[in-house]
Structures are given as structure tokens and as C-alpha cells.
Amino acid sequence: MTDHRISLGRKGEEFAAQYLMKSGYRIVERNFRVRSGEIDIIANDGEYLVFVEVKTRSSIRFGTPADAVTSHKQQQIIKTALVYMSQHNLHDFPVRFDVMAVMMEKGKAPRAELIRNAF
DSSP states (O other): OOHHHHHHHHHHHHHHHHHHHHTTOEEEEEEEEETTEEEEEEEEETTEEEEEEEEEESOSTTOOTGGGOOHHHHHHHHHHHHHHHHHTTOTTSOEEEEEEEEEOOTTSOOEEEEETTOO
16 A cells, blocks of 8 residues: 555544544544454444444545445454454444545545445
């Protein structure tokens, strides 16, 4: 992965975290990593424990940010979420999976689309 893509991803995740907090989410953890994968943001939204996948793009030349959350990626996130829930003894907590699609086009203000209960 290029430095530009890494930087873009970090900026997108920071923008997403700020957006979520302004929307009432309480961030619990960021960049949770285990062997099965990574979850960008784990937050509480009301009664829900929410696992948020953040996808950031600078153009839609290769599809929208949300298009990048494939069924394979969804399965990876679910497996990782199960590990997190097991490690933190959260078996009876209602869970939701959201996608935060962030566009950061050069010369334009960042835009975000929050897709609640995406999968």
C-alpha cells in the first residue's frame, strides 16, 4: 500500500470518528486488530455496540467507497467482531454493523455517508 493511500485512509478514519461522535456515537475503540482482521471503529450508539468499517476514496474511478465492502470483507469483520465480543464478554449485547463511506476529493470538503445496519 502506498504512503498516499495510507495517509488517505487515516484521514478518512479521523473524519469518520469525528462525524460519528457528532452523530451521538461514543467511540469505544479504534483499529482493533487480531489475526482474523481489523475493525476500524467500535462504538456505542444507544443500546447497540456498533462495528464500523470506514472506506475512504479520493474519486469514484474504481467505485464508491461502500462498493469496497465486499461480502468477503463483511465476513472478515464479523469474525473479528466475534473475537472482540468474546474478549470483552459482550455476548448478550445487541450488535450492528455500519459502513462509513468517506469521499475526500482534491479541492473539495470531505463528505461522508453513514450506512447503518449495512450488513
